[in-house]
Amino acid sequence: MTNSDDLTVATTTTTTTSNTTMNTNTKSFVDDLNWKEKLKLPPKDNRPKTSDVTNTKGHSFEDYCLKRELLMGIYEKGWEKPSPVQEQSIPIALTGRDVLARAKNGTGKTGAYTIPIIERIDPNKNVVQAVILVPTRELALQTSAICMELSKHIQLRVMVTTGGTSLREDISRLQEIVHIIIATPGRLLDLVNKNLAKIDACRVIVLDEADKLLSQDYNHLLDELLYTMPNDRQVMLFSATFPLIVDDFIKKHMKQPYEINLMEELTLKGNETYLHRIGRSGRYGHLGLAISLITYDDRFTVHKIEQELGTEILPIPRHIDENLYVAKVSTIEQSIDEQQTDK
Secondary structure (H helix, E strand, O other), X not given: OEOOOOOOOOOEEEEEOOOHHHHHHHHHHHHOOOHHHHOOOOOOOXXXXXXXXXXXXXXXXXXXXXXXXXXXXXXXXXOOOOOHHHHHHHHHHOOOOOEEEEOOOOOOHHHHHHHHHHHHOOOOOOOOOEEEEOOOHHHHHHHHHHHHHHOOOOOOEEEEEOOOOXXXXXXXXXXXXXXXXXXXXXXXXXXXXXXXXXXXXXXXXXXXXXXXXXXXXHHHHHHHHHXXXXXXXXXXEEEOOEEOOHHHHXXXXXXXXXXXXXXXXXXXXXXXXXXXXXXXXXXXXEOOOOOOOOOHHHHHHHHHHHHHHOOOOOOOOOOOOHHHOOOOHXXXXXXXXXXXXXX
16 A cells, blocks of 8 residues: 555436537537636535535645536536545546545545546547446435536436346446446446446446445455456545455555545454444535434433443434524424423
8 A cells, every 4th residue: 555645226327418509508618718607506505614625735626637528517516626535536546546545424535536537538439438336226326416417518428227227227228328337236247247238448446435345245246347347447445444355455456556544544444333324414524413213112222322332312402503404493493392382
């Protein structure tokens, strides 16, 4: 490794951004020196953010010499400046070097690999040029949505396939042009073994939430997929934690990966108990609020969790910063007061 301080169930989706009207509009934007002023930007996000996304070096996306069409998609998505993980990942990934990146969830990891992937893809080549592997259908759809938004001014086709998808639908989509496949490992391997998905010319593969993909459930699947790809492929791993088996994977499939660590310690984890996040309220460095509803019968389970975690799980306080809510907190407080009055 190289250290540095600087630098699944029933959905298949194929999307394309190729239509004559959009291409004409995009070309006029690209040729316009004042293209930024004509972008359709979303409302500015003024919510407070944590240092996980604000502690940057002051880079801008234009510093990376990206295609104008890609920059348009980035800005129209509302991304104003790269987050720390994006600052460190994008310039390295653009060179084709392997990347091992560790950063917290919700800090821009998806953009850290989708931006360089989209930049390096040649829309004129009718081959699969990038594979993004994820452990769940939910993450596959989220990643696909980001790819579509970022590449909406470029003629790219993105295909999503996860376990349980109709084989007939997959065959139909794979007969068309596909540049990026976002999939769960088992589903993609099934398509490859049936000679339906061809990844022998694919030069980029990303493992998102790599800690889950490197588990025993997926390990042999990854080996088979990677042996199908060219030897000079680029491999990128993104995760909040890395299991011990990552060392074996690096030795077997990666070449001097550039290591990015935005956590306190890059500790290789052994067996560990993981708690599933409740909701996705605090994305991209924003403060958020997640509420768990429990029944009277759950009280013993909650007590057991408190003991195991060595913490105290408190009931919902009467007064909470309303900026943490999407809805107005006054409506919720009024409902709580009415319930207490009834008692």
